[in-house]
Amino acid sequence: MNDIFDFGRFGKLFVYECRNYLPRYIKGMVVFASFLVAAWLFTIASEYPFDSRTNFITVLFFFAIFLSPYFVYKEMNNRKKGYFYAMLPASTFEKLLSMTLVSVVVVPAVVYLSLSVTDVLLYALSCAGAGYFTGLEFCNPFNLLTDVDIVNLKWNFGDELAALFSGKHIVLWCVMNISVVMMFNSIFRKHKIIKTLLFNMAVQFLFQIAVIFFAVWFPEATERFADWVEHFLTDYTPGELLTMIDNTVLLVNTLVTVVALTITYFRIKRVNY
């Protein structure tokens, strides 16, 4: 028996998880869809045009897919219930792969479908013009960015920069975020969402404090760094800078994803119950 990967065993595990874990989350999708319905009803009641509906659905969509590991795999490290997951006769790699596929492919597909169906139904109901069908538009989170026009902050890159934040970047950004959530889900046993938020806030706070202390204690070095950044921005053409940003974003997202999945792997393998 191959103790690392076996297609047959992986297939059984994947089907088992889709059959037994996903229904819990599909129930949760009813809640997300109800937010959309509530917003639509508010639109009708207030006779206020629901112009930001695409953005609203975009936010709902990404909330739903990013939070999914917390709900679908909430019991994986629970001291009383989680040992069933640990003792399931599949390898750690198969469990990680199945968890990743469910979280990155299956859940987003289910979420997308449920929000689309809700939206179509609302469109069908809103003949009086209270709403409109958003269709495929909401799958690009950077619609939010272009709407507030932050792409024109420094250089007037406009569409070029917007184009940068699409396709592979969106997919990788989603995979990275879901991987990070999977990692925190495997690390924290209780109050997972709150602990994740607090952890991230603490890291950001410490980083900012570190930057402030660095600037206060090493003013010359800080000045040299500022000069370096200024030269860096003027030494390259906008096209070159865009390519560098493109590569850097891809590299950082990939690195974070790999680190998060590696930590999740070892948590699945070694977590005590």
Add this chain to the structure above:
Amino acid sequence: MIEIKNLSFAYSNVKVLDNISTTFEQGRIYGLLGANGVGKSTMFKLLCGLLTSKEGTIEIDGVSPAGRKPGFLSKIFYVPEDFEGPDMSIENYAAGVSQFYPNYDAALFARLLGEFEIDVTRKFTSLSLGQRKRAILALALALRTDYLFLDEPTNGLDIPSKAEFRRMVAAAMDENRTIIISTHQVRDVENLLDHIMILDKQAVLLDKSVSDIQKEYLFEVSAAAPADALYVEPGLGGCCSISRNTTGEESRINIELLFNYINSIK
């Protein structure tokens, strides 16, 4: 075969098991006894790889449980004392899980559930503790794993279910299986066991087969305690005593008395 060598385990700074060495042979039903907190449940978790120890080794058929390898996991099943069950129906859970166990007997599972009067369509979370226990015990026996670890299996079971449980375990036993039962309700399982192990934090106090215990000790209930009694307790019919078996007479083991005797001389 399960081989434990110099096993120690501690939760933070609280030592639970200290330098324990023992073996569990195939084809036997072991009774793992011990006072609260001596580490019986911890021992089960170590055997399943749910906990890992820094000191000592455990090998089950030559494999360390800590690796949680699929080949190993498909040979064992563990029913914990405080079984809550996953948030899914019994039939869905059994259908999903059983695929990973090559010796699973679906007909046996259906029969056991029928005898335990459990509705397979119900979710674990909607059942009482006793019903959940019966459902998971039925599955545990039907998976037909080589090693089965049952932690307080009769807790929460009603009187008919306890008798049914004994009958089922006896029927499920064969020469390739090892069943280890940890319990304080020794009367519920005393007719099942063919090996008794009494565990203490510091050592294995007793590790003998039932036949060896019967050869070594004589268990009696008499109006007055025998003069050569090793240990005596007042009982309903008089005095319950343990003496050295010098006559070769075979007596029925009183596990509770044996446990108290062994603990009194440790």
